[in-house]
Amino acid sequence: MGAIGIGLGLTGAEWGPWPGAAVGAARADDTAPLRFAVFTDTHANLEETAMLANLTRVFAAVEAENPDFVLHCGDITDAGRESDFETYRSLIPAPLWDRIRHVPGNHEIRWDITARERYQRWFGPTSYSFDAGGVHFVALDPTQALQEPGLFSDDLAWIRDDLAAAGDTPSIMFLHYPLGDRNFFVNDADEFLRTIDPFPVRGIFAGHIHRNEVDRFNGLTQVAAVTSRQDPFYLRVTERRDASGRAFVVELITLGATDADPVAIDLLAEIPLDSATGEGIGELRPKVRSNRDVVDVTAGRARAAVRAEAQVYPQGVFGAANAGDWTPLGTRGGSWHGELDAAALAAGVHRVQVRAFDESGSFRYETATFERKSGHTSPGPWEVEIGGQLQGALAAAGDTVVAVSTSGTVAAVRIGHGRKPRTSWTAQLGPIHRGAAFSTDARTVYVPSADHTLTALGADDGRRRWRTDLARPVMSTPAVFDIGGEDRIVVAAGDRLHCLDAAGGTVWTSEVPGMAAGRATSDGFRVFMGGGDGRGHAYDLATGAHLWSILTNDRVDTYRQLIYGPWDDWTQVLPTGAVLFSTVTDAIATDPATGAELWRLAGGYLLAPGRVLDESNLLLATEWGVVELVDPATGAKRWSSQAVPRLVNTGPVPHAKSASVWLVGAGGLVVSVDAASGAVTSERQLFTANTFSQPVIVGDTFVVGAQDGVLRGIRI
Structure with a gap:
């Protein structure tokens, strides 16, 4: 921030x-306009x-x-x-x-x-x-x-x-x-x-x-x-x-062609x-009440305001402009009043936008929050305040979830059965923008930080076990592999890919051209990582020697190769042994030994980590909220469903007991998807913040972190 x-x-x-x-600085004539x-x-x-x-x-x-x-x-x-x-x-x-x-x-x-x-x-x-x-x-x-x-x-x-x-x-x-x-x-x-x-x-x-x-x-x-x-424009501002x-x-200044x-x-x-x-419009101070499938809106009315309108905040709109679907408000005494259709809204927390205009077209704009009640009798969501922004992926082992924050807070939260969650420990490090990872025995948590360090904390008490300076901000999620009974931690820091042992010592360091912010994977012989040069890369797991790379897009300049490449990809090894690299335009399965392309599926899969369900089923999701069941051998789709409006650094999480898949959209909407048919059920609008944090399921609880610094859980 x-x-x-x-x-x-x-x-x-x-x-x-x-x-x-x-x-x-003082001007020669400080009284001049x-x-x-x-x-x-x-x-x-x-x-x-x-x-x-x-x-x-x-x-x-x-x-x-x-x-x-x-x-x-x-x-x-x-x-x-x-x-x-x-x-x-x-x-x-x-x-x-x-x-x-x-x-x-x-x-x-x-x-x-x-x-x-x-x-x-x-x-x-x-x-x-x-x-x-x-x-x-x-x-x-x-x-x-x-x-x-x-x-x-x-x-x-x-x-x-x-x-x-x-x-x-x-x-x-x-x-x-x-x-x-x-x-x-x-x-x-x-x-x-x-x-x-x-x-x-x-x-x-x-x-x-x-x-x-x-x-x-x-x-x-x-x-x-x-x-x-592209064109010779600038603004001139004169007092x-x-x-x-x-x-x-x-004034807009447009230079001539020459x-x-x-x-x-x-x-x-x-x-x-x-x-x-527009100072005569006055404050609106909207009041909103949810009444079944209707939202009642009342706002203050000042003399200068000539018309007013309202809409439910389009929570699914993300990082864009949207003209909206506004409903005119009528007058009732000294207030504006109207009703908004809420039939399509999921249960949970929502916002309403209200604006009032004067004769000149100036307007006053305000929002209010309301909750649409659920007909379910199951317990509502719980919340744990962490602070900062929970941007990194959540990590889970047993009944413990580790959440990390841009404020540098690391919090271990125990998820009890039928009990409220409790924070078992916290630690304070440098700013954290990517998720932590557990060791293979779940006794240690590895935490990346923008202060150039990777820190190992005890999973039971949060005490520091070691801290390694990697010379650059560590802005990727660590991957942990068991190699002959010993952990290897692979993590990117800037344009370097590091392999560390369980004591924090460097096994090898290799280059990832440009940079990498995703997560590596391994087939036991090689490590695979997406780079900022538009390429997917393979390295020898034992030595870090670079084995091969594959250009994932046909852009001709380095900038577009970066943005259309796998720079933020959570690479995956498929049941067939192929390695999957994802970009904003494609998912690409490659031969792990040579990098030869095996199949390619069009879609923006970079920002939504996929999940292998079993030997025959791969679950993928696009940043546009489409979830797909795919044959990992061929890339053929079995079904495809629109689940949420947007997904950013969050992907589907399977729940074995119910044979369903759960995910949270960038705007806080939680849905479940039937893994067999692709049928989508809206479960709850859990919050109005954005989320860029990969969720987890612990027992029967779906756990989500958001940019408002709050960890939330909802019963499945």
């Missing part, structure tokens, strides 16, 4: 050796020469404007690689470098196996603030390591304190993702809006969607800007002062600084 950047404790006056050192530029989504990539030429023109034009400073709203590079940052830096005119302040986009963090270390070395902190010309500017970083969408989480406390310290000074924020209303790129955006609501936040600049979009809601004006990657007060005038052609200037938006947009 951005708290890593905040922890550096840097302000505008202490910016240090990174770009932006001149931002916020502010002038600054904004660009976003530059996506620097050494291999895309035409786009680099376009960026060179944009940066030269911005330099010629001589702005007080420049805001970059993220996706600076294509993949956050060292070569990408070097390329971007080489394009910036020297006089402009000290006036640019950056925030990361998902492209800096999604494939960055350094856990932000590379970004911070180039650009400094990821969340920070500075003052210029009587305006408070706040850089926000809701990006999540190795993930596409965003989450503010612990940064919300810093944001509140920072705005409180700024007092009555109007604030402008900039980040990568646009927020609010139809934008579902940040899961806790609603909580963010509640956090900033008491303060004079007047505007937000964002990127990500690669188009110009202006929204006026909750007292602010949000401007999402078009990408500067205007007149009788109505101060305002920022935002430097000799005229520049087009189009007014995009105006951001009032001394007053809130």
Whole structure:
């Protein structure tokens, strides 16, 4: 999270050796109106020469404007690689470098196996603030390591304190993702809006969607800007002062086809600084009540509001924009009122979105939570608060589940039969983004951490047994193999694949080109791992010698080979002995000795770990929530069912007693699937956070970790 950047404790006056050192410094005439530029989504990539030429023109034009400073709203590079940052830096005119302040986009963090270390070395902190010309500017970083969408989480406390310290000074924020209303790129955006609501936040600049979009809601004006990657665009922002007060005038600047052609200037938006947009709409404070198949919605009605509408929050929409299906609300006394259809909703927790508009089109947007009751009499779900974000896969042995958190917490939770779960021990390590693994005898837990270490903890008491420094952030899930009665732990750290013995000593180290964030597997002779070079790799288990690799896609440049490759794959050895590599486009079965392709199945299987059920049945799932039963010998499908809207780093978990398979969608919907027929049953909307954590089944309890830091269990 951005708290890593905040922890550096840097302000505008202490910016240090990174770009932006001149931002916020006293100007020759500090009473003059502010002038600054904004660009976003530059996506620097050494291999895309035409786009680099376009960026060179944009940066030269911005330099010629001589702005007080420049805001970059993220996706600076294509993949956050060292070569990408070097390329971007080489394009910036020297006089402009000290006036640019950056925030990361998902492209800096999604494939960055350094856990932000590379970004911070180039650009400094990821969340920070500075003052210029009587305006408070706040850089926000809701990006999540190795993930596409965003989450503010612990940064919300810093944001509140920072705005409180700024007092009555109007604030402008900039980040990568646009927020609010139809934008579902940040899961806790609603909580963010509640956090900033008491303060004079007047505007937000964002990127990500690669188009110009202006929204006026909750007292602010949000401007999402078009990408500067392919065409010569940027935003010019000029302060205007007149009788109505101060305002920022935002213009879209489009350079001509050549430097000799005229520049087009189009007014995009105006951001009032001394007053809130739509302030007469008032607070809505929606109240929601579930009544069988209907949800009753009531919200406050202010004089300036001319219409209002509501919808059930589309929990299945993940990291995307969605116009929604809104229902108009009627008036009843001093309130808005209406009913929403809830017949298709699973039992459990849901949200309702309400928005009210004034004559100008400005609107107020708020949400409320409600629970749809279940007709079942079985015990409801239990919860254990862990903290941070439970992003790594859960690990289970016997009746114990080990959950790990981005806050560095490792918690062992005992799942009792008919009793509430209890935490038997906790340990505190560095930030953890991937799951822990038990030793083959279940007496030791191996935990990877972004602080460059792999740590062995006693499974019974959580005490440290050893800790090995692997020189890079350990951002993959360890795999543990029994080799002749001795454990071998194989784990990737950056672009290195390490094999350790049970005492933490290095058996061998080999290269995984680019990086690896998935999990290795072994057939007892070889180790298989997906890499950031678009290839699946095989290594000798005894020595680490590289045996072969297979290119999984036909992309022609290294960036696309990365993103369309098996970089985050949990590789599998099939009952036939073949090894399965998965990508966002295919599952590919290969010969374990040679890497020769045996069969290929089209589908986005990378982000949903599959499961071998028995010698004749392989269960696969796509990131789009489709579960399939496949013949492991041929790849032929036996059945295919749409189970949930999305799956991200979570896959199906079989329950032997009921012959069913359980899984949880990225939006918290739990379903069961009949393993014989593929019939899907919605069990419960368990939470409204996102989940990127592989669940487990312990006895008759399905256990799930989520990005809100809570471990939950539901009886099967």
